[in-house]
Amino acid sequence: MSRFGNIGHRLYTGEVSFDFVGRRKLWVIISGAILVLAVLGLSVRGLNLGIEFKGGDIYTFPKGSITLNQAQEAANKLTHDSSAVVQTQSGSRGDEITVQISSTEKIPADKGQAGLAANLGIPQDKVSTQFLSASWGHDISQKAIYGLIAFMVLVTLYLAFAFEWRLAVGALVALLHDLVITVGVYALVGFEVTSGTIIGFLTILGYSLYDTVVVFDGLKTATNKITKQNRLTYSDAANASLNSTLVRSINTSVLALLPVAALLFIGGGLLGAGVLNDISLALFIGLTAGAYSSICVATPMVAWLQEKRPEYLELARKVKQRKAADAKALAEGRSVEDDESAQDEVSIPAASTGGPRNQPVNRSRSDRRAGGRRG
């Protein structure tokens, strides 16, 4: 762990740095490939919609000594055909059998419950039922889409207000990216989409942005006074800020993933609780995509947008000029001095030490010198 702590420090100071922003093309290719796969999966395979979207009845009862065949026969008696889907799933109190009968069979839930109980010789109150109208899934997904649109509008406004519109665009692109990937994985792998999955999809909204906002907060500070120096372009500064917040980003993502993983692998996997599994699976995929996208999609996207602004184009030109001058000086054997006073105004990420300070703060001399000794 202490080794990791050191890496944290070296990342922070810039001693170790990954060029996230510069490898824009790589991310575009990776994300593009995943997105194309996701869209292909969606259009070719489509989503495996659960019974909640088709309508029907689901009956669940303890397995006991009942075999699947017996259960299937009991279900067939009800439907007069063999269309019922009979499955076992494990629960914390032993195995359970679920029988799914689609709504086209038109069997009232209470009749189905009584019928199954009678055919299998178990008490009626042991049979749990779930009746879903065919429009339920349609309704809930329609509402989810309204919610998605409302959230995107609100959050874009908020981020544009709290940061600026380019960052809001970056965050939005990352968010959509995560959603498409998650839905795509569902289509490709063929996981069943249930109401729990929809909840998971919607929760990705908040989480994906949580991560992005944490990264952007550092980005905003790092690029605050960037035009007052000529050593770093916007992309350089963005990359440096990304690196300095990398450990924090990883930690928040890991901590967010741990409970979700517990839900997925323990709650869902071992104990077989349906809803828990559905929510956590969607969240797990979405969160992983979110951790990647806030670093490799959102920030490079913002940097790309920002670099088009005249002041940053000008900055990039100045940086290039200075680098050329430095190289020339080096070639002529002169030492490169930190002679430009303006440069001291900006230090990345040392400028992030403060926050608003309205009164003199008792700081050590080394603090005051912070950021001065560079290059």
Added chain:
Amino acid sequence: MASPKSRPRDGYPGRALSLILVIMVALVAIMFGTGNTKPRLGIDLAGGTSVTLQAKSTDPKAINPANMGIASSIMLDRVNGTGVTESTVQVQGNDEIVVNIPKGTNSTQVANELATTAKLGFRPVLAEQQQISASAVKSSPTPSATGGTKPGATPSPSATQPKLTGTASAAPSASKTQGDAVSGALKASPTAHASASTTAKAGTTPSAAPTAAAPGAPVSGQLGGTVPASLQGAFNALNCTTDAGRLQASAAARVKQDTDQIVACSQDAQGGVWTKYALDAVAVAGQDISGASAGLSTQTGQWQVNLSFNSKGSAQFTKTTTMLSTKTSPQNQFAIELDGQVQSSPQVTSTISGGQAQITGSFTQSDATSLSNVLSYGSLPLNFQQLEVVTVSPELGGSQLDAGLIAGLIGLILVVLYSVVYYRGLGLVAVASLAVSAVLTWSIMSLLGGAIGFALNLPAVCGAIVAIGITADSFVVYFERIRDELREGATLRPAVRNAWPRARRTILVSDFVSFLAAAVLYFFTVGKVQGFAFTLGLTTLLDVVVVFLFTKPLMTLLARRKFFASGHPWSGLSPERLGVRSPLRDGRSRRPSRPAASKEA
């Protein structure tokens, strides 16, 4: 951080800590005081039936909060009427009602009945009879002190009725007398009813009245009007003095057509006296009432209900009042029937035309308001469609709860382990903060269960588990900022102080986004998803509270302790682990040199 000079620079951590301690103690005390020591469990965890109904209407404006409120109260009446206790009916979202019925055997049948629409109609009264329960007679043996009615008088049903009048025809004195007569008759002495019952029994065919003849059967008043032959059996069998009897009547009435004649009970007992009615086909349908309001009569100063009809209703109303006004009591009455119950049965004295009418009587304000509500909303064309019916056996619910709790516990342990291993001493601060957060979440959820019927369902449990991560994330943001400050070479106390404003900003911005997501999820979805969103929103809010009132002040206090300030290897703030070469205390030492930030690895 701008503060008067007298205030210590790192605030008063003790005050914030005492505040949150007081809040916690208070919440836990209220929790135990009110007996809500556990969150209420939803149907999917405790077992029972949950029905999600969606309102459907051809007129989108009809689906509004007022209508949904009326519909849900009607449904609550229906569920409670079946004898199932502790059921809850909640309006969720704009157009959905969720009915939760705890463990019961025939709850699926109840679920099916719920979806039937409450229908309102004006039906002419064919016959009526008062019923007084035997228990009521026993319990009120004292002769009435109100000498308003003559003891020997036939308990005229008409006297108990409000009166329906047209705009111009209301004679103030008449309606005032009417009002008095109502109250007088309501308090009429039991003896009058008791004696009248004999006549009633003698007047009816004994064989056709099995319930009336049964022991403990209601004592019936005199029959007024003529019961049509087709309804005779049902009318005689009807016992309005018991819940079961009334429910049976309303269930039977609900399946009838508007063109059918029905039997029905009065909505409630007037002084212990129930009235049963034989009613004609619907004369004016509820949809044809264009408005109803309660108001004070300018003439009598009493509460009345003002009614207006649309053109179709107006024509029908004129026609029927013309017919009714020629008849004698009780057949000159209009029964306002909702869902098989007679809400009111005003009598008509003259033809009322023009589409306006008033119902006068001895109304209190709340009586008038509730009648006008029934008239305005009771019949709106809201149909309900079952979206989802879930019956969960207690075994299955329990096993899902177990799975959720085990997963949550393991998730919590993982988070605690990770924080302690990675942040060491600081990890303990995170663990303590998580514990505070857990106490607050638990007590607020338990209290909300008692206060607004908040029930913890499986997605809500899931939301609470997921929220562990969100809560832990805020600590990471703060801790990492403190460590950043330390890397800059600051000593611990200023580092903790200076890290706060930036960390606070990040935490607030990201928690706001999280909360926004939860709020949108809550308002745009229903049922299960709402439970999830609610928990997520609640825990996000609590996260802010905990970070501000607990984590930050605790850090401020700890920064004063030697263990942390000296950068003990186990404090999570040791210089070696942070990569600062010099001891933290030595502020004057050389800072590590910084290579250019753009350098690549």
